[in-house]
Amino acid sequence: ILWFYNILQLSSTQRLILCFVFHVCLIDSCDGPLVSNLPQSSFRSSSQLSNSHGPGFAKVNRRDGAGGWAPVESNKYQWLEVDLGERTEITAVATQGRYGSSDWVSSFLLMFSDTGCNWKQYRQEDNIRAFTGNSNADSVVQFKLQQPVFARFLRLLPLDWNPNGRIGLRLEAYGCPYKSDVARFDGSSCLLYRFSPNPTSSQTAKDTISLKFKTLQNSGTLIHTEGQDDHTITLELHKGKLLLHLRKGTSHMVVSLGSLLDDQHWHHVAIERFSGHLNFTVRTCWNINIGLMFFHKISYGGVQCHGSQRVMSRRNFHGCLENLLWNDVNVIDLAKQQQQVFITGNVTFTCAEPVSVPVTFAGAQSFLQLPGAAHLQFRTWNRAGLLLTFDLQQQAGSLWLYLSEARVRLQIHKAGRYTILVDVTAGFGLNDGQWHSVDLTARRGHLTITVDKEEDSTAHASPSFPVVSGNNLFFGGCPDSENNQECRNPFNVFQGCMRHIHVDNNAVDLIKVQQMLIGNYSDLQIDMCGIIDRCSPSHCEHGGRCTQSWSTFHCNCSNTGYSGATCHSSVYEKSCEAYKHQGNTSGLYYIDVDGSGPIKSQLIYCNMTDKTWLVIQHNNTELTKLKASSGINQHLAYFNYSADAEQLWAIITQAEHCEQEVLYHCRKSLLLNTPDGSPFTWWVGRTDEPQTYWGGAVPGSQQCGCGLQGNCIDSDHYCNCDADRKEWATDSGLLTHKENLPVRWVVVGDLQRPGSEAAYKVGPLKCHGDKNFWNAAFFNKETSYLHFPTFHGELSADISFLFKTTAASGVFLENLGIKDFIRVELSSPTEVVFSFDVGNGPFEVRVETGDVALNDDRWHRVRAERNVKEASLRVDAFPNATQKAPADGHIHLQLNSQLFVGGTASRMKGFLGCIRSLQLNGRTLDLEERAKITPGVRPGCPGHCSSYGELCQNQGRCVEMYNGFSCDCGLSAYAGPFCQREVSADFKPGTSVQYTFKEPYELNRNISTQSSSIYSDLKLRGENVSFSFRSSQSPALLLYVSSYYREYLAVLLNRNGKSVNCLFLNPQFDLSTKCLQVLFCNLFQIDQHEREDFNLTSDAEFNAIKSVVLGKVHESGELDPEIARLNSQGFSGCLSVVQFNSVAPLKAALLYPNTSPVIVIGSLVESTCGSSSPANPYPAETIHSLSGKRGGVKFPMMGGICGNSVIAVVIFVILCALAIMARFLYRRKETFHTQEPQGIKPEADSPEYPFHSEPNSQNILSENQKEYFI
Structure with a gap:
C-alpha cells in the first residue's frame, strides 16, 4: 500500500490553504511460491538415486521421500527440471540441501524455457552464470533475480556440491502468473492498425510502441509506421540484430541494437517518442533527436501489408509477437475483435514454433x-x-x-x-x-x-x-x-x-x-546454445572497435586517441601546462581536457612562454572591412572554432585566465551608441545572450575600454567610435570575462548611412593556466582526510594523481560499498598497491620500485585503472603492473559511502604529505577548496623545484611559486620558460654590440691614494666566455674585451676558418725586465660535428674590465694593429648565446635594451640563426673558459718580449711553445675534461638584474678550476 499526499496553495494573496489528498494504491507483489503446490508429475530430472530420491520430492522445507532429489551419479551432467504449467513471471529462486544428509549443491546454473527444449541460461550482470548455493543441508538460500524471467520451465544444473557427500537438492521459485496475447506470423502475413479517421486526434506529445518477439529466422520486418510529410519508422531484424530506420523525406538514419536475437527466445523491444526525441530500447537504450513526427498507421510483421502506400523489398517476419501495444492500445486484442486492425495472410493467435535442439x-x-x-x-x-x-x-x-x-x-x-x-x-x-x-x-x-x-x-x-x-x-x-x-x-x-x-x-x-x-x-551443453555477444553492448569506449572470441573480447583502439583494454585512458595530456612540464616547447599538441571522459581530444597550439598560452583559432581572424550599402542595415558574422562547443567550454572552465581581442575601426559608424540608447553593434558568446560591452570593459557596462579608463576622444561617449566623426577611430581591447567567451557571432549595425565605413577583427581565443594541474592539498595529520561524493565507476574506473611525502606508508584514497571497495595506498617506501573488490573477492595490483624510494619528498605520478577486462597500476616510469579479471565474475563496482582522500573511514593509516591533481574518470576533484574547511589539511603544496628544477636549463634558476614554479634566466644567455631558447642575431659588417661595465671608482675621476687602492683591488682573476657562431668569413674578430688598464682579450677566427685563437695582452711593465706579458691561445679545431670545452690558464691578471664588444669595435684608437686590421672588416655571420662571466651582452641588447648598459650600432635583429635546423644540422659552436689563476698552464704559449733582444725572445718563444705543446698533449690525453664555473648567486630574481646592477661579475672566481703546473 502506498500513501501519497498533495499540498496545494490556492491563493497567494490570501491565507495559505493546505489540501491533503490521500491516495491508496494496492500494488500486487510478485513474490508468491510457485513450486510447493505442484504435483510430482511436474518434476523431471536427469536421473534419480532411487524412487524415494525422485525429483518430485525436491520441495523446500519438505521431508517427503528421502528428503529431496539426488541423482544416480554426482557429475556436471545432472539436472532438475520443474514445469510451472504455464508461462510465469519468476522473480526469485531458493535452494536447500537434502534433509538429514550431507548432500547439497554449492553452486549451480539456472536455465529457463517455454517449451521444455532450447534452454536459455540466466546470467547476472550479463556475465555471471553461476549462482552460489548452499553450505549445509538445512539452510535455505534465496536469490532475487536482477531481471525477472518469463518462462514455463525451470531447470537447475549443479556445478559444485559437498565434496564429502553428493548432489542433493530441494527447490522453490517465487513469482506470479503472467498473462499475454500472442500472434504468429508465417513470413507472408502481417497486421495493419489504422488510427482514428481524424489524423489530428492521434497527434500526441508522447507515443509508445512495445512488444516481445521470438524467432528462428535471423531477418524480417517487425514494425513499419507511416506518417505525415513522408515520415516513416521501420524496425527490422537483420542477421540477428535489430535495425531502426528513420526516414524524413530524403534523409535516412539507421540505429542498431541487440545481437543474436534469432535464438527462439522472447526479447522485449520498446520505441518511445516524446516531443522531438526517440528512445529505442532492446537491452540498452538509445536516444535519438528526430524532431516532430506524427503517424496515422502502423503495420506489424511486414511492410507490404494491406493498405500500405509504400512497397519495400524487406522480408516479412516469421515468428511470434507478444503484447503488441500502441500507447495503451492492445493491438492483438483488437485484431481478435477485428476492430481497426486489418489482417493479411495467415495470422494465428497461438505460438507453436518448431523445436530446434542445439x-x-x-x-x-x-x-x-x-x-x-x-x-x-x-x-x-x-x-x-x-x-x-x-x-x-x-x-x-x-x-x-x-x-x-x-x-x-x-x-x-x-x-x-x-x-x-x-x-x-x-x-x-x-x-x-x-x-x-x-x-x-x-x-x-x-x-x-x-x-x-x-x-x-x-x-x-x-x-x-x-x-x-x-x-x-x-x-x-x-x-x-x-x-x-x-x-x-x-x-x-x-x-x-x-x-x-x-x-x-x-x-x-x-x-x-x-x-x-x-x-x-x-x-x-545439450539442448541450449550458450553463445553470448560480448560486443553488444560493447565495453569498448571512445569509438574502439570490438572483436571477440568464444571466451573474451578485444578492443582495437587504433586512431582513437585512447588506450587500455577498453580504450578508456587518453593518450594525450589534459592541458598545455602538462605538456610544458614535460619539457616540451611551443607547437601543436592534442589536448584531451577531460582525460577518460566523453569529450574528444583536439589539436591545439600551445605557446610555451613564461605563461603557457593555449590558442584556439577560428575561421575569421583577419580584419574584415565593411562599407555602407543600401538595403543592408546589419552585418552578421559567425565564428567557427577549431574546437567544438563542449571542448571550448571545458577548456575555458579549466583555465585560470582567458582572453579574446576584439577590434573595431570606424568612420561615421557608431559602435555601442550611449549607455541609455540601444547599441548598434553587439556580440554573442557562450551564454547565447547579446553582450553590449566591448574589449577592455566589464560586462553590462555598454562601454569600451576607453570609457572605463576615461580617455575616450569624446568625454560625452564611452567609446571612440560613438563620437561619430569623419576621421578614422578605433576601439579595441581584450574580453576577459570567461563566462561569456568565446565570441560566437558579431552583429555590426550602423552601416546604412552614406559615408559609413567600418572594419572589425576578432582574434583567436587564448587561455593560460590549468587550475587542475596544481590543485593540491597537504595532509599533516594521520587522522585527517578530505571527503567527496561517492565515486561512480561501475564498469570503468581510472584514478590518477601526484604525491610527495616523507612518510613510509599511507592510504591515498578509499571508497567503500556494502561489500565492494576501492583503495590506493603507499604500503611501503618502495611499493604502491591498488586494491578493490567488485564481488569476486579482494583483488590487488602492486608496483614495486626496487631501490628507488618514493618517500623522497619529490613528486611521483600514480595511475590506477580498473575495467571489465583487467586492472592496472603505473607509478612514474616503472613498468606497468596488470592483473586480468575473472572470466565469469562480477563486473559492476557498487560503492555507496563517501570518497575519502588522504585517509580512511576508520581514521587509520592516513597519508602524510601532498596530493595533487587528483582525477577520477577524467574529473578533477577540487582538493584546495575542500581543504580550506577541513582541519588537519592545508590547501596548496609548496616545494616544486625539487621535482621540476631540472627543467631549468643553461644556468637557469628554479623559483618556487604557490601554484608551481618558474625559471629565472637572468644569469643565463638563454631565454624561454626553461632557459632553453637560444638568443641569436645576424651581424652585418658594421654591426656592433658594446656592453659597458661601470668604472671601478666612479665617484672621483681623479685617482687618489685611497681610490688607487680600491681601483687596484678590482681585478678580474677569472674569465668565463662562451658563445656560438656561424660564419663564412675568415679571418674575423668574434669578441673583444677591454679594461680600464688598456688590457684586452680578443677571440679571433683564423685565416683558414678551422680554428679559433685568443690573444691576451697585459701592458704592465716589469720594473726589472721591462717586458710585456703576452698570451696567445690557439683554442681548438672546428669540425662542425663535435662540441668541445677547454679550460685555459694563465698567470696574468685581467684588471677592471671596461666593456665587451661583439662585432665591430668602433672605439679602435688603442687597438693592436693586427686586430685593428681584422676589425676594419667587421663581422658577418651569426652570434648566439654569448656569455661573459655572469653577463649575457647579446641577450641584453636584444631583449632588455632599455634597462641594460648596451650600445648597439648598425642593424641588429633577433633571429633563429644560432639554432640547429634541418637546413644546417651541424652549426659550429664555440664554448670556452679562461681562468687567471696562477700556476698551471693547460694550453698557453708564453714568453717575454724585450725591446733590446729580439733574437732571445724568438728562441724563448720557440722553446716555450715546444714545452707547452708537449704538456698540452699529455694533459689532453689523460686529464682533459670540462669544468663549469660557479658564480655568486644574485640577490634579485628578475631577468634584468645583471644588466642594471653593479658589475660585480668582475670579481667572480671559479671555485672548480683545477691548476696544472709545468
Whole structure:
C-alpha cells in the first residue's frame, strides 16, 4: 500500500490553504511460491538415486521421500527440471540441501524455457552464470533475480556440491502468473492498425510502441509506421540484430541494437517518442533527436501489408509477437475483435514454433561422437576450430573439416603420414556469430562442401579414392585419451554451437545423445546454445572497435586517441601546462581536457612562454572591412572554432585566465551608441545572450575600454567610435570575462548611412593556466582526510594523481560499498598497491620500485585503472603492473559511502604529505577548496623545484611559486620558460654590440691614494666566455674585451676558418725586465660535428674590465694593429648565446635594451640563426673558459718580449711553445675534461638584474678550476 499526499496553495494573496489528498494504491507483489503446490508429475530430472530420491520430492522445507532429489551419479551432467504449467513471471529462486544428509549443491546454473527444449541460461550482470548455493543441508538460500524471467520451465544444473557427500537438492521459485496475447506470423502475413479517421486526434506529445518477439529466422520486418510529410519508422531484424530506420523525406538514419536475437527466445523491444526525441530500447537504450513526427498507421510483421502506400523489398517476419501495444492500445486484442486492425495472410493467435535442439561446445575437452556421414549448422565467434573429423574406410586416410581464418577448410591426409591428398576451402567471415550450414557430400569420386547453400560458397574436389567414413564421426574435438587412435586433432577445438546435425541424411536426436542412447560426448551443453555477444553492448569506449572470441573480447583502439583494454585512458595530456612540464616547447599538441571522459581530444597550439598560452583559432581572424550599402542595415558574422562547443567550454572552465581581442575601426559608424540608447553593434558568446560591452570593459557596462579608463576622444561617449566623426577611430581591447567567451557571432549595425565605413577583427581565443594541474592539498595529520561524493565507476574506473611525502606508508584514497571497495595506498617506501573488490573477492595490483624510494619528498605520478577486462597500476616510469579479471565474475563496482582522500573511514593509516591533481574518470576533484574547511589539511603544496628544477636549463634558476614554479634566466644567455631558447642575431659588417661595465671608482675621476687602492683591488682573476657562431668569413674578430688598464682579450677566427685563437695582452711593465706579458691561445679545431670545452690558464691578471664588444669595435684608437686590421672588416655571420662571466651582452641588447648598459650600432635583429635546423644540422659552436689563476698552464704559449733582444725572445718563444705543446698533449690525453664555473648567486630574481646592477661579475672566481703546473 502506498500513501501519497498533495499540498496545494490556492491563493497567494490570501491565507495559505493546505489540501491533503490521500491516495491508496494496492500494488500486487510478485513474490508468491510457485513450486510447493505442484504435483510430482511436474518434476523431471536427469536421473534419480532411487524412487524415494525422485525429483518430485525436491520441495523446500519438505521431508517427503528421502528428503529431496539426488541423482544416480554426482557429475556436471545432472539436472532438475520443474514445469510451472504455464508461462510465469519468476522473480526469485531458493535452494536447500537434502534433509538429514550431507548432500547439497554449492553452486549451480539456472536455465529457463517455454517449451521444455532450447534452454536459455540466466546470467547476472550479463556475465555471471553461476549462482552460489548452499553450505549445509538445512539452510535455505534465496536469490532475487536482477531481471525477472518469463518462462514455463525451470531447470537447475549443479556445478559444485559437498565434496564429502553428493548432489542433493530441494527447490522453490517465487513469482506470479503472467498473462499475454500472442500472434504468429508465417513470413507472408502481417497486421495493419489504422488510427482514428481524424489524423489530428492521434497527434500526441508522447507515443509508445512495445512488444516481445521470438524467432528462428535471423531477418524480417517487425514494425513499419507511416506518417505525415513522408515520415516513416521501420524496425527490422537483420542477421540477428535489430535495425531502426528513420526516414524524413530524403534523409535516412539507421540505429542498431541487440545481437543474436534469432535464438527462439522472447526479447522485449520498446520505441518511445516524446516531443522531438526517440528512445529505442532492446537491452540498452538509445536516444535519438528526430524532431516532430506524427503517424496515422502502423503495420506489424511486414511492410507490404494491406493498405500500405509504400512497397519495400524487406522480408516479412516469421515468428511470434507478444503484447503488441500502441500507447495503451492492445493491438492483438483488437485484431481478435477485428476492430481497426486489418489482417493479411495467415495470422494465428497461438505460438507453436518448431523445436530446434542445439548443442554447445564450451571448452577444450568438448566433443561429440556419432556414426555415419554428416550435415550440420554452426555458429561461433572464433576464427578457427575443428568441426568434424573421421577416418576413411580401408585406412585410406583421415578427413578434417575445420575453420581456418573464418573459412571452412577440408583436408584429407594420407594414413600414417602428413601428406595432404585433398585441400579445399569455402565461405568467408564465418565467425560472425550467425548460424551457418555446412554440407559435405561424396559420391563417385566427387567431393563437395557447400556453405549456407550458396553456389559461390561451394568447393569441389575429385579424389582418386572413395571418401567413405569409418565407424565414427567426431564433432568439435577428440576424446582426451592417450590410447585414442581413432581421433586425432592437430587443429584448435571448436567453441560454439551446432544444430541440425544429420548423419547419413537422418537428423540426429540430440536428446537421445544426452541420454547416452546414441554416440558419446564430453563437456557439452545439450539442448541450449550458450553463445553470448560480448560486443553488444560493447565495453569498448571512445569509438574502439570490438572483436571477440568464444571466451573474451578485444578492443582495437587504433586512431582513437585512447588506450587500455577498453580504450578508456587518453593518450594525450589534459592541458598545455602538462605538456610544458614535460619539457616540451611551443607547437601543436592534442589536448584531451577531460582525460577518460566523453569529450574528444583536439589539436591545439600551445605557446610555451613564461605563461603557457593555449590558442584556439577560428575561421575569421583577419580584419574584415565593411562599407555602407543600401538595403543592408546589419552585418552578421559567425565564428567557427577549431574546437567544438563542449571542448571550448571545458577548456575555458579549466583555465585560470582567458582572453579574446576584439577590434573595431570606424568612420561615421557608431559602435555601442550611449549607455541609455540601444547599441548598434553587439556580440554573442557562450551564454547565447547579446553582450553590449566591448574589449577592455566589464560586462553590462555598454562601454569600451576607453570609457572605463576615461580617455575616450569624446568625454560625452564611452567609446571612440560613438563620437561619430569623419576621421578614422578605433576601439579595441581584450574580453576577459570567461563566462561569456568565446565570441560566437558579431552583429555590426550602423552601416546604412552614406559615408559609413567600418572594419572589425576578432582574434583567436587564448587561455593560460590549468587550475587542475596544481590543485593540491597537504595532509599533516594521520587522522585527517578530505571527503567527496561517492565515486561512480561501475564498469570503468581510472584514478590518477601526484604525491610527495616523507612518510613510509599511507592510504591515498578509499571508497567503500556494502561489500565492494576501492583503495590506493603507499604500503611501503618502495611499493604502491591498488586494491578493490567488485564481488569476486579482494583483488590487488602492486608496483614495486626496487631501490628507488618514493618517500623522497619529490613528486611521483600514480595511475590506477580498473575495467571489465583487467586492472592496472603505473607509478612514474616503472613498468606497468596488470592483473586480468575473472572470466565469469562480477563486473559492476557498487560503492555507496563517501570518497575519502588522504585517509580512511576508520581514521587509520592516513597519508602524510601532498596530493595533487587528483582525477577520477577524467574529473578533477577540487582538493584546495575542500581543504580550506577541513582541519588537519592545508590547501596548496609548496616545494616544486625539487621535482621540476631540472627543467631549468643553461644556468637557469628554479623559483618556487604557490601554484608551481618558474625559471629565472637572468644569469643565463638563454631565454624561454626553461632557459632553453637560444638568443641569436645576424651581424652585418658594421654591426656592433658594446656592453659597458661601470668604472671601478666612479665617484672621483681623479685617482687618489685611497681610490688607487680600491681601483687596484678590482681585478678580474677569472674569465668565463662562451658563445656560438656561424660564419663564412675568415679571418674575423668574434669578441673583444677591454679594461680600464688598456688590457684586452680578443677571440679571433683564423685565416683558414678551422680554428679559433685568443690573444691576451697585459701592458704592465716589469720594473726589472721591462717586458710585456703576452698570451696567445690557439683554442681548438672546428669540425662542425663535435662540441668541445677547454679550460685555459694563465698567470696574468685581467684588471677592471671596461666593456665587451661583439662585432665591430668602433672605439679602435688603442687597438693592436693586427686586430685593428681584422676589425676594419667587421663581422658577418651569426652570434648566439654569448656569455661573459655572469653577463649575457647579446641577450641584453636584444631583449632588455632599455634597462641594460648596451650600445648597439648598425642593424641588429633577433633571429633563429644560432639554432640547429634541418637546413644546417651541424652549426659550429664555440664554448670556452679562461681562468687567471696562477700556476698551471693547460694550453698557453708564453714568453717575454724585450725591446733590446729580439733574437732571445724568438728562441724563448720557440722553446716555450715546444714545452707547452708537449704538456698540452699529455694533459689532453689523460686529464682533459670540462669544468663549469660557479658564480655568486644574485640577490634579485628578475631577468634584468645583471644588466642594471653593479658589475660585480668582475670579481667572480671559479671555485672548480683545477691548476696544472709545468
